[in-house]
Amino acid sequence: xxxxxxxxxxxxxxxxxxxxxxxxxxxxxxxxxxxxxxxxxxxxxxxxxxxxxxxxxxxxxxxxxxxxxxxxxxxxxxxxxxxxxxxxxxxxxxxxxxxxxxxxxxxxxxxxxxxxxxxxxxxxxxxxxxxxxxxxxxxxxxxxxxxxxxxxxxxxxxxxxxxxxxxxxxxxxxxxxxxxxxxxxxxxxxxxxxxxxxxxxxxxxxxxxxxxxxxxxxxxxxxxxxxxxxxxxxxxxxxxxxxxxxxxxxxxxxxxxxxxxxxxxxxxxxxxxxxxxxxxxxxxxxxxxxxxxxxxxxxxxxxxxxxxxxxxxxxxxxxxxxxxxxxxxxxxxxxxxxxxxxxxxxxxxxxxxxxxxxxxxx
Amino acid sequence: xxxxxxxxxxxxxxxxxxxxxxxxxxxxxxxxxxxxxxxxxxxxxxxxxxxxxxxxxxxxxxxxxxxxxxxx
Numbered sequence: 048x049x050x051x052x053x054x055x056x057x058x059x060x061x062x063x064x065x066x067x068x069x070x071x072x073x074x075x076x077x078x079x080x081x082x083x084x085x086x087x088x089x090x091x092x093x094x095x096x097x098x099x100x101x102x103x104x105x106x107x108x109x110x111x112x113x114x115x116x117x118x119x120x121x122x123x124x125x126x127x128x129x130x131x132x133x134x135x136x137x138x139x140x141x142x143x144x145x146x147x148x149x150x151x152x153x154x155x156x157x158x159x160x161x162x163x164x165x166x167x168x169x170x171x172x173x174x175x176x177x178x179x180x181x182x183x184x185x186x187x188x189x190x191x192x193x194x195x196x197x198x199x200x201x202x203x204x205x206x207x208x209x210x211x212x213x214x215x216x217x218x219x220x221x222x223x224x225x226x227x228x229x230x231x232x233x234x235x236x237x238x239x240x241x242x243x244x245x246x247x248x249x250x251x252x253x254x255x256x257x258x259x260x261x262x263x264x265x266x267x268x269x270x271x272x273x274x275x276x277x278x279x280x281x282x283x284x285x286x287x288x289x290x291x292x293x294x295x296x297x298x299x300x301x302x303x304x305x306x307x308x309x310x311x312x313x314x315x316x317x318x319x320x321x322x323x324x325x326x327x328x329x330x331x332x333x334x335x336x337x338x339x340x341x342x343x344x345x346x347x348x349x350x351x352x353x354x355x356x357x358x359x360x361x362x363x364x365x366x367x368x369x370x371x372x373x374x375x376x377x378x379x380x381x382x383x384x385x386x387x388x389x390x391x392x393x394x395x396x397x398x399x400x401x402x403x404x405x406x407x408x409x
Numbered sequence: 410x411x412x413x414x415x416x417x418x419x420x421x422x423x424x425x426x427x428x429x430x431x432x433x434x435x436x437x438x439x440x441x442x443x444x445x446x447x448x449x450x451x452x453x454x455x456x457x458x459x460x461x462x463x464x465x466x467x468x469x470x471x472x473x474x475x476x477x478x479x480x481x
Contacts, residue, residue: 125424126421129421132411132413133414136411136413158411158413179481180472182471182475182476186481195413217481
């Protein structure tokens with residue numbers, strides 16, 4: 048039995064939730080897992096794996112912007128990020144001095160690696176997308192990423208290899224030999240599972256993501272919801288107020304739903320209207336959803352790229368949140384063919400264990 | 410100091426240095442243009458404007474080429 052330290056980033060729940068199948072597989076193989084995380088990411092994993100040891104492990108503040116100035120905000124927060132990484136390195140050193148681990152798995156936590164212990168890095172972004180006007184920075188980002196990947200033994204990419212089944216497009220493309228030699232394309236990894244339920248919900252609208260853009264989208268979409276033909280559930284992703292409002296016979300607004308409730312709603316939905324975050328895209332792929340409308344969070348280059356990429360691939364239509372007109376835009380959905388069939392999480396995580404993890408643990 | 414943090418600081422300093430050089434360059438060119446304009450040296454103004462347009466076009470062209478060829 049080996050001991051594994053797993054540390055997901057707490058920027059949204061996407062990192063923690065995609066680690067759930069990996070942790071489950073490690074436990075199934077009899078290994079001991081210690082969760083090192085903070086905030087909601089830690090809570091979710093503690094709830095899912097109460098028997099695992101969990102340690103508070105602060106990460107970095109989120110440089111999400113109130114407007115479209117993500118990059119400016121990101122660059123201005125760089126000194127703080129460096130301080131946070133220095134603290135993360137010190138905390139990790141303390142943790143490793145207190146307890147012996149056989150493997151470290153970092154989900155997008157830049158400073159969670161060791162020279163003595165095999166360290167794996169999970170990331171779907173091997174290549175950062177930036178606006179075309181600042182293309183030299185995008186090229187510089189490739190070099191920076193490569194320098195970071197050099198610190199790790201392997202880079203686990205939760206996507207299919209570059210090609211027609213790649214859900215990340217250029218984001219998950221290894222551009223340098225350093226990254227290429229370390230990259231392992233695991234395929235999608237998500238905690239969301241297919242359920243045997245009737246698809247009796249015509250539309251599920253997921254209004255999620257960082258504030259204030261989440262509230263902005265709520266203000267844009269809610270007045271339009273009543274015009275949609277069929278049954279509609281809107282999930283506001285606003286845990287502060289756990290209430291349910293019925294806008295009409297056909298339309299329900301939930302301010303918050305648990306992970307299980309959300310999974311059930313996604314399974315029941317025929318059409319999903321959502322942000323184009325990569326975690327959500329993996330969920331759509333896992334559930335084999337063919338119909339969706341994507342609304343990227345303004346100022347988040349990754350979501351803007353993915354929305355654009357999916358539209359170009361003919362998978363899902365995408366709309367800028369300030370131009371969305373639900374009744375008109377849902378008619379567009381039928382012209383798109385949905386995501387291609389890709390291997391599911393169960394198969395992927397089994398392969399990941401056999402191909403990579405077992406080599407370090409058995 | 411941890412080498413990851415040291416590399417990060419080097420990146421930050423390079424970024425700030427590049428931004429400073431760029432801004433200084435822009436200010437210098439504007440001052441040159443204003444000076445030439447004030448002295449009635451319109452050939453210099455036109456010539457340097459042409460060079461600037463070419464540089465901008467080269468920058469935009471390189472970006473578009475990288476984008477079209479799928480490199481970025």
